[in-house]
Amino acid sequence: MDNKGVLVCGEIVEGKLAPITIELLGVGRKLADELGEDLSALLMGGKAGGLGQEAIAYGADKVYIAEDSLLDSYNSDAYTQMAADLCQKELPSIVLLGHTDIGCDLAPRLNGRLGGGLAMDCLELSLDSAKMLVSTRPVFGGNAHATMVSKTARPQMATLRPKTVPPAKRDDSRKGEVIPVEGKLDPAALKVKVVERIKEEVEGVKLEDAEVVVSGGRGIGSAQSFEMLRELASVLGGAVGATRPACDEGWAPMTLQIGQTGKVVSPKLYIAVGLSGAIQHIGGCLGSKYIVAINNDKEANIFNVAHFGIVADYKEVLPALTAKFKELLSA
Amino acid sequence: MNIIVCVKQVLDPEIPPAKFKIDPATKKVIPPPGVPPVISVFDERAVEAACRLKDKQGGKITVISLGAAQAAEVVKHTIAMGTDEGFVLQDEAFEDLDSFGIAYVLGKAIEKIGAYDLVLCGRQSADWGNGQVGSILAEIMGIPVVTLACDIEAADKKLKVKRIVKDGYEVLEAPMPSLITASSELGLPRLPAGMRIMIAARTQVPVWKAADIGAQGPELDKAKAHTEVTGLSVPSRKTECEMISGDSPGQAAENLAAKLAKLL
Incomplete structure (x- = not known):
């Protein structure tokens, strides 16, 4: 198999790495170490560039930065295209995303495009004796747990439920490589237009x-x-x-x-x-x-x-x- | 407007936990006797969305359900809600499909149905909840997808979709045809009533086999080999419920508050 390494699709919230991304870097680091392979991260959006070193401090060996302005806020078509292009070029063996509103939309589309094997809303991610990704996820509303493996399809993909693992430890002395992603998005490929975004004010606590x-x-x-x-x-x-x-x-x-x-x-x-x-x-x-x-x-x-x-x-x-x-x- | 809705028949999620049993060896849930399966709640929302569009624009709604022969019951349920016709996709070769396999078979059935402006699915199923069939199906068919919709309008060959996000919603504009997945925020599905129930009861739901839709052979084998369930278990939950009592319910409440205040 040609696929190698672990890729975390990061999320940026208010100019910072989202907590789930820091959690994923922790899990990804562990999996990459067990595999003896690299951990990379993909950060998309105008503020991504400034966060490359931070992702390295949290465990990434390589950080891909896609700064296209079409990626500044979540756009399903744009994110899918950018992430799919990178995966097709870098051929990661494992791709991890957060089980957030972004991950829930992006992961299945990305999987549909790449032809991998995806487990959503995972509570635990580990490797089996054949070094394949084992994803544990709740089914039937959490009344049962299923483990899933992707034997041949690559990449092996999973979305991780937020707050199920501790965040990665920050180590600013870690070294890594920040790589700008070449190639721009084709605006014509964005079929769905975002007309407006409405923030709903909630009374009291969410x-x-x-x-x-x-x-x-x-x-x-x-x-x-x-x-x-x-x-x-x-x-x-x-x-x-x-x-x-x-x-x-x-x-x-x-x-x-x-x-x-x-x-x-x-x-x-x-x-x-x-x-x-x-x-x-x-x-x-x-x-x-x-x-x-x-x-x-x-x-x-x-x-x-x-x-x-x-x-x-x-x-x-x-x-x-x-x-x-x-x-x-x-x- | 031609709308195709994909629906799934699932174990009734409203059963009490004592009735929920699994067989770890076959990695399957044992359906409790006497409890009829139901339409997956998000798929019922998708049907509702289709019916609302039809109420406004007119058009035709076709429903497909991949599953056992009994899935005809959920197709009939949708006809009682207001859909026009439906098909069950049932074949031995379709058993234990993964999300890719399901999307592939649905895609083949949609090809057979022909022209459509919109494909609707639930955001995830209420049983295995893989949450990816709709998106994979859209990618296979090469059409745009909008997930987690809570409102859909159609005008001028375009779809205006309200989509749930973490702190509110966004309004998107998608071309036709597109695929949209429905979320529960779409609102209550209509209750079947009157004549529709009679029509549904009289409807014969055709069953399409693998050969009928050309979903077979190495292509099907390849489509269903993406993920495998390697284990199914019921997590052990050892909770001992401590009953709080008192001279009166009010007293019990005060005792409970005192206990909880220490823990929080």
Whole structure:
């Protein structure tokens, strides 16, 4: 096989290497060392040039810089073309991306163009005895884990879920090579036009970033009753989530849906209120450090994954819980 | 406007975890008895998006589903929602396909269907969730792709797509034909009603075999050899749920708050 080396497709956020990119450089360095091959990184966009040395400090041997102005913000056609061109020229054996909104779009397209083998949303990346990439990823909403291998197709590709590995250690004495990517993008090849980008202002804490999530299900009973969950969440500086049935009922907006078919959250504390714990919902909150279940049905499945539970009507529990937290946190 | 929607039949994700069983030897999930499989939720959104476009523009919606013969049920479900016709792609040779293999077979079926302005898929399946079939399919067919759509409009031979990103959304303009993957933010799919249910019930869903769409031989073998599932396991989760009690639910709540405050 001619393919050699590990390539990380980096992301730049507000002029800096994205945290996921630093995590990927750590994983990539380990894989490259085990293979006895090079770790390279591809950085795209106008601010990429200034970050070459930083990527080297985090473990890259080579950093490809593509500074075309068409790459300044994410454009699917442009990024795919640039990354595919580089991969076809450099023939990496392994290509790693972040499981972010960019990686989720770019990785499958890149794979489609290169004809490799891709595993998405990986929790673990390692090499087997034949030095092939083994990707472990959640399936069925996290209720099972699958390992995947690409025996012959190259490159072997994976997107890594953010925050599953520690960031790479920075070592500014590391040496490497910064290589500008020759060749410009052909604007005619960009078929999809970005008309506008709208940043949505979120009231309070964003669900994905919240350290505490208070989540309600069908047992909540009405949109008004979700207000009780909001009060608790606001005292804890957290966000409100909901199950699919609760969103379907219109009690909470679709954007707050947690589960295999909604958002996946991993807060420190997940308070599940009036929800039974279908596999698809549990898949969205399993990464939480502590799960608390409040449900009047002691047989509810949610108690099987919870660390703490109260069997009672949530309407009698939440006001006292909110008041007590308020008291404890103001002390 | 001619729209093709790709849908998948999956294990109902709303089952309780106790019913979720796997066979590690065959690396497959054992479907729980008595629980009928359902249309994958994102694919149902894709069908909804197609129906909304048809409501406005008119046109024809064709649905294809790669899977077992029972996948006819999900095709009928989409007909009850408002699609016009559908096909099941079923063949022994299509079993255990990887994402590339699935995209290849779907591509062959789309070739057979012929003219289209838009291909719609779900952003990922609700079971294996590989999240790449739509994009690979678009690359194979050589058409533009927009992923994670929450709204689609069509006008003047162009598609205006609202796409979900981390901190909001972007509005994109894509030519026709393009492929778009639908996200759950698209909103609730319509409920089948009245006459549509009757029409769906009477519909015979044709099954296309490998030979019918020319998806076979070395080309299929090559298409499906990109990734292999080498293991499937249920992660061990040893959580002991500590039940918090008190003289009243309110008292229990206070005890819980005190306990949690120490941990956070």
